[in-house]
Amino acid sequence: MISLEKYIVRDSEAVWRKLDDEVFIIDQAGEKVFALNKTAAFIWELAGDNMSISEIVKQICTRFEIDEATARTDISELVGEMLEKRIISLNDRPH
Secondary structure: OOOOOOEEEEOOOOEEEEEOOEEEEEOOOOOOEEEEOHHHHHHHHHHOOOOEHHHHHHHHHHHHOOOHHHHHHHHHHHHHHHHHOOOEEEEOOOO
């Protein structure tokens, strides 16, 4: 499981746009487009606000009315996928 005290850092070279409740991200090479649903888009946007993952969990619980354990699990999975796609990295402190 990903440490909740880490901070998500969006790839500065990735181009992204919000369209309604979704976010579309084009990777550095311009070869792949990633579509984020409403929840993932919300996390992507919060990542730009220098929030720790634990702070993002709290925001998700409030916004989507889910319990903390579910939010932690879902966010850990999503962060893992974003790391694999290299559209984010993790840092020990805000950027």
